[in-house]
Amino acid sequence: MNQKRIRRIVIAGGGTAGWMVAACISKIMGKILDIKLIESDEIGTVGVGEATIPTLVAFHRLLDINEQEFMAATQATFKLGIGFDNWRDRGLNYIHSFGITGTDHWTAGFQHFWLKGRERNLASDYGDYCLELVASLANRFAHLPRDGMNYAFHLDAGLYAKFLRRFSEGYGVKRIEGKIVEVKTNAESGYIESLRLDSGNDIEGDLFIDCTGFRGLLIGQALKIGYDDWSHWLFNDSALALQTESVGEPVPYTRSIAHESGWQWRIPLQSRVGNGIVYSSRYIDDEQAKQTLLGNIQGKILTEPRVIRFKPCQRQQVWSKNCIAMGLASGFLEPIESTSIHLISRAVSRLMQSFPSEGIQQSDIDEYNERSNWEIQHIRDFIILHYHVTQRQDSPYWRACREMKIPASLQHRIDLFRETGRVFRVPNELFAENSWVQVMLGQGLMPEQHHQVADLMGDAELANFLGTIKARIAKTVAQLPSHQAYVEQYCKAPDMNAAMAK
Ligand SMILES: Cc1cc2nc3c(=O)[nH]c(=O)nc-3n(C[C@H](O)[C@H](O)[C@H](O)COP(=O)(O)OP(=O)(O)OC[C@H]3O[C@@H](n4cnc5c(N)ncnc54)[C@H](O)[C@@H]3O)c2cc1C
Numbered sequence: 415m416n417q418k419r420i421r422r423i424v425i426a427g428g429g430t431a432g433w434m435v436a437a438c439i440s441k442i443m444g445k446i447l448d449i450k451l452i453e454s455d456e457i458g459t460v461g462v463g464e465a466t467i468p469t470l471v472a473f474h475r476l477l478d479i480n481e482q483e484f485m486a487a488t489q490a491t492f493k494l495g496i497g498f499d500n501w502r503d504r505g506l507n508y509i510h511s512f513g514i515t516g517t518d519h520w521t522a523g524f525q526h527f528w529l530k531g532r533e534r535n536l537a538s539d540y541g542d543y544c545l546e547l548v549a550s551l552a553n554r555f556a557h558l559p560r561d562g563m564n565y566a567f568h569l570d571a572g573l574y575a576k577f578l579r580r581f582s583e584g585y586g587v588k589r590i591e592g593k594i595v596e597v598k599t600n601a602e603s604g605y606i607e608s609l610r611l612d613s614g615n616d617i618e619g620d621l622f623i624d625c626t627g628f629r630g631l632l633i634g635q636a637l638k639i640g641y642d643d644w645s646h647w648l649f650n651d652s653a654l655a656l657q658t659e660s661v662g663e664p665v666p667y668t669r670s671i672a673h674e675s676g677w678q679w680r681i682p683l684q685s686r687v688g689n690g691i692v693y694s695s696r697y698i699d700d701e702q703a704k705q706t707l708l709g710n711i712q713g714k715i716l717t718e719p720r721v722i723r724f725k726p727c728q729r730q731q732v733w734s735k736n737c738i739a740m741g742l743a744s745g746f747l748e749p750i751e752s753t754s755i756h757l758i759s760r761a762v763s764r765l766m767q768s769f770p771s772e773g774i775q776q777s778d779i780d781e782y783n784e785r786s787n788w789e790i791q792h793i794r795d796f797i798i799l800h801y802h803v804t805q806r807q808d809s810p811y812w813r814a815c816r817e818m819k820i821p822a823s824l825q826h827r828i829d830l831f832r833e834t835g836r837v838f839r840v841p842n843e844l845f846a847e848n849s850w851v852q853v854m855l856g857q858g859l860m861p862e863q864h865h866q867v868a869d870l871m872g873d874a875e876l877a878n879f880l881g882t883i884k885a886r887i888a889k890t891v892a893q894l895p896s897h898q899a900y901v902e903q904y905c906k907a908p909d910m911n912a913a914m915a916k
Contacts, residue, residue, distance in 0.1 A: 420620045420770050421448060426594055426609060426632055427625030428453025430463055430571055431741020431758045433578035434473075435623050438762040440585035441477045443769070449586065450617060452609060454593045459575065460627055460722065460742060462655050464681045464688045465493060465668045465752040466566040468512050469844075473759040479581065485905035487577045488569040489683040491664045492555045492897060494546040496751065498856060500672040503805040508856030509667060510751075512564035513546035514848045516883055522865035525851045526835055527879065529861060530868035536877045538884065540855055544848075545887045550667040554894035555901075566752070568668065568681045568688075590617065594626070597636035605736045606632060621770070624739040628746070633729060633739040641727040641745060647798050647818065648726035649811065650676055650748050654703055655690035655720050658713035663898040670750055673706050674698070675811040677750065684907045686716060692748050697811040724748070728790050733782045736774055738765060745790060750800060753793050756844065760789060792843045795824040796850070803828065803857040828859065835861035 423439060425432050428451055436451050474481060484490065495511030502508065516524030524543065531537030541547040546564055549555060557563065579589065592611035599606050608616040609632075624632035633639050645651065664682030671678045676693030691707040698706075704719055728745035732738060740761040747753055764785060768778045802820050806812035820828075827850065830836055837850045871879065894900075 418620060418773055420773070421446075422619040423447055423449045423621050423623065424609060424617055424619030425449070425451040425623045425625055427451075427627060427741070427743070428575060428579070428589070429459035429625060429627055429741060430575055430578075430755060431627075431743070432623075432625035433575045433582060434755075434758050435625060435740055435762045435765075436582040436587045437477055437479075437578045437585075438473075438759075438766065440582045440587045442766055444585035444587070448588075449582075450588045450590055450619070451582070452590045452592060452594060452611070452617060455591060456593060459571070461571060461720070462653070462688070462690065462722065463571045463749070463755060464683070465496075465568055465679070465749065466755050467752050468564050468566045469756045469759060470566055473763070476763070477581075482905045484577060485567065485569075485901075486907045488567075488573040489685045489907045490567045490569040490905065491683055491901055492666045493566045493568050493668060494550040494555065494563070494666045496668045496670050497550070498670050498672070498800070498853075500806075501670070501677075501800060501804060502856060502858045504808065506805075506858075508852070509541060509547050509550055510849060510852045510856065511541070511544050511547035511550055511667070512566065513544055514846075515540060515544040515547075515852065516880075519867060522867050523835075523837065523847055523851065525837075525855070525861070526865040526868045527871070527876065529835055529864040530871070531876055531880050534873060534876065536873065537880050540852070543880070543883050543887065544852075545890060548887050548891050549894060550665070552891050552894070553663065553665055553897050554891055555666050555897040556894045558890075565666075568664070568683055570683055570685075590615075594631060597632055599636060603735070604637070606636065620736065621774075622737045623765075624737055624743045625741045627742040628724065630729070630739060630743040632737045633732070633734060633743055637734050637737055639729055639731050639734050639739075641725075641729045644726040644728070644747075644794060647794070647820065648748060648801070649694035649696060649814065650692045650726070651724060652695050652700065652703065653690050653692045653722045653724070653748075654700070654707055655688070655722065656707070656711075656718065657716040658687045658689055658711050659716060660685070660687055661713040663896065664901070666897045668752065671710065672806070673710075674809040676703065676706075678707060678710055679749065680711075684901060685909075687711075687713060692750075694811060697809070726794075728787065728794075731779075731783050732761070732786045733779045738782075744786070747790065747794060747797055750797060751793070751845075753797075753844070757790065757793075761786065789842075789844070791821075791823075792840060792845070795821055795827070796845050796853070798824055799828070799850075799853060800857065803854065803859050805858050828854070831861055832859055833862055835864045 669680035
């Protein structure tokens with residue numbers, strides 16, 4: 415392979431992906447690498463991507479990012495989960511929250527005891543046994559000792575890129591403003607040698623990270639790496655996004671509201687709310703989608719609705735020769751479970767673990783690609799679950815979701831849960847048992863059986879077991895401050911309007 419030492423890193427693109435990658439590489443190896451990031455203000459970024467999952471907390475800890483500073487700089491609020499309204503059927507809602515529900519026995523997950531309790535009229539809603547879920551509904555939040563509360567953030571994507579830019583420049587990253595007009599490759603090896611800018615400058619490098627968004631300028635257009643299209647499982651291919659003024663206190667969870675041919679997000683920040691609708695152009699046109707969105711927002715509109723087109727897909731190889739694609743250039747899954755920013759953090763962490771300092775080896779490339787494929791495929795299955803397991807029959811869109819043939823890997827999980835109540839997490843898979851159970855129950859999939867170990871408990875013992883968990887959670891939540899009060903004392907952002915008025 416290419417035995418050239420890797421010293422010059424060129425990151426193409428300065429959206430969330432570009433700057434997360436720059437932050438991570440510069441923090442860890444900035445002292446020995448020359449890192450450049452090229453971005454074009456004229457082209458801009460996709461401008462969405464504001465709901466995250468708890469892995470971002472871990473990513474920031476790896477980089478020693480001060481959470482209070484980050485949250486104040488990005489208008490961030492806390493997030494404890496996602497509320498799914500009308501997904502199971504119209505009028506039926508549930509929350510997929512972070513954290514764990516109840517207490518497992520080593521032989522059987524908590525759901526088996528809950529199922530037994532339900533059969534004997536001793537159990538209440540499944541969600542009552544999850545701290546993060548109960549706190550979401552009560553609109554309360556606080557950091558708890560020993561990471562007792564699992565959380566993530568809602569953040570302003572544009573401000574996050576700016577925050578990470580300041581961070582990365584502090585560790586030596588050089589930002590270059592300009593439009594990439596040509597990718598120059600070596601005639602023999604096919605490796606990328608330099609990127610030509612509209613100014614005529616050539617930016618040379620040893621390793622190139624393609625963060626150019628859906629364009630995939632390096633990996634797709636120059637290296638001709640195609641993608642696997644998942645549109646037959648995930649029908650949505652369009653989104654409309656807009657921002658509104660806040661009309662009340664921010665809730666600590668993302669809202670995902672299903673409509674006839676798609677769904678809508680609502681992401682509350684300190685200063686405003688991010689809104690959008692994700693839909694399938696096969697079933698609804700842009701105007702209908704816009705009217706649906708406009709009919710379901712609260713507060714004054716701050717920005718015009720913008721259409722974004724996408725394809726649910728995965729790059730066949732995210733690492734090819736001396737180019738690695740991250741962010742939207744590497745593939746895309748719609749944001750119902752807020753997984754894209756997570757995948758960026760995973761991609762750059764994986765690169766740091768197999769950094770090809772002394773030259774690029776095919777074995778590193780193969781391992782990296784295999785892990786990336788595997789990771790996104792599990793997330794893909796989890797997302798398809800939300801569409802396929804539904805009782806909705808009110809539109810051609812939902813009927814098609816119910817009737818489609820799903821991946822065998824997902825079908826097996828659904829069958830196993832339906833027939834036995836069991837869920838097993840594949841090692842290193844993002845979504846743990848708690849997530850699968852919450853979403854399967856939330857979508858209306860009720861197991862036909864439970865583990866017999868739950869039958870060994872008498873009524874009194876089972877009632878005490880369930881009641882103690884529920885009471886402990888209710889007591890903890892009652893002692894928490896409101897989410898708004900906590901944000902204000904922990905990470906209040908400067909008042910943007912007042913700052914602009916000065
Ligand atoms: C509708 C929608 C909603 C989403 N919601 C979420 C969410 O809630 N949570 C989540 O985790 N993710 C979400 N995502 C995904 C998230 O937006 C992206 O993962 C994230 O913003 C990273 O984007 P990016 O940096 O790869 O691309 P972009 O933001 O598009 O950045 C591309 C960069 O490349 C530069 N560039 C492109 N071409 C050139 C060129 N020729 N020369 C120079 N520079 C160039 C651009 O200027 C820009 O700086 C959402 C995506 C969509 C479409």
